[in-house]
Amino acid sequence: MIVNLMVVELHIYGLEGIPEVKPGDDLATLIIEAADREGIGLMDGDVVVVSQKVVSKAEGRVVRLDTVQPSRFALNLAEAEGKDPRLVELILREAKRIVKARDGHIITETLHGFVCANSGVDRSNIPGEDVVSLLPVDPDESARRIRDRIREIKGVDVAVVVTDTFGRAWRVGQVNFAIGVSGMKPLIDYRGVLDAYGYVLKATSIAVADEVAAAAELVMGKVSRIPVAVVRGLRFIRGEGSARELVRPIKRDLFR
């Protein structure tokens, strides 16, 4: 194990001044420019945390509800849960299955395997009436593209985490989660490792990418236009990584 001799110090910067993102925009360039404007610049080893919303916008994953024709099933479910049938149609298209529909909530497993409300389809922080964003088709690939472009333009090797805020079972309130990862292992596995007292840790694997996502939310907020944060000073395990590693296989999930 790494013996730590330094002061352990982490810095998280929220990047302001990123303009309204449009389909086809190069997020890497916008992020590099914003980091330069703030005087922090992107550096080797930084973790760049990007909110799903701007990734979806850049990738054109935005839908006007008046273009959506709800199915009979969507109409029924919408009526049962008191939701807009066109929104429910999109939720169903983005879902592998419905985990729970009750009390006005539709919790689904998305096509990627994430369990969240409304398949991640969301109206907030998008310009225009009745426009919603869908999650990126492949958020790992989205993260990889941003990472590769940053390396290409700026010559630095960063990790990228794409995030969205989800609710949780058992607890009140939403928290930011990693839905796409590139350049870092999302889990640190401590199983078999000795703790500070020589005890062999048995069941500890830390979802560090989720913790990075949660940490970044603290500077991003929900109503300020800060869709990107830079985490500096984190010691993480480099590697391609994938947020799919954070999805518990259904056979080993006690709660699905």
Added chain:
Amino acid sequence: MIVNLMVVELHIYGLEGIPEVKPGDDLATLIIEAADREGIGLMDGDVVVVSQKVVSKAEGRVVRLDTVQPSRFALNLAEAEGKDPRLVELILREAKRIVKARDGHIITETLHGFVCANSGVDRSNIPGEDVVSLLPVDPDESARRIRDRIREIKGVDVAVVVTDTFGRAWRVGQVNFAIGVSGMKPLIDYRGVLDAYGYVLKATSIAVADEVAAAAELVMGKVSRIPVAVVRGLRFIRGEGSARELVRPIKRDLFR
């Protein structure tokens, strides 16, 4: 809403050099001394994040398994799940109910209402063979005591978050959660607030205390002796607060 004009910048410091904590130790003093040694000192508005393990040690919430007499029920459950019956006895004593027992896992609702594995009873990072720690009896009260003592000794008003790492439904890996809070509102409620585009947010309440806990874990780690982190620069809502606010009432929980 607060309009943000500053660079949004958060710093997280892991406090090293906190000695082995014994029953009756004054954690506030140990934290103040460690922060001073690191040259950061505690400041007004800091959030001091303290791992459950040292709180439990200071409060004497540590049990030698050879002092525990398992009940018949504990013996049966231990056999079914392949666990030490004395450990299972403690898990049951700390539980309000068993949420799920399967595949070698015992997920309970603790006396506080937290849903986690083994009622939070844990063997890691404690000196001695077959010694386990229990969660603090009242982690909010633990946080409040540390906060009050820091104000008393150092004259600064900090928030305190007591944390433990729990597993999650649906996702792989553990994450640090807030189990005790003092001096901050653990939730930021955005319902009814306008987003950056004038859309009224409907279902967004952010569990900021959980995000703080997760962020702090990034510098605390599982095998290094860093039981305390200081989060500096966070804009949070002051108030007494309680981690119980983060526990979803069973009637509004779709997954219990």
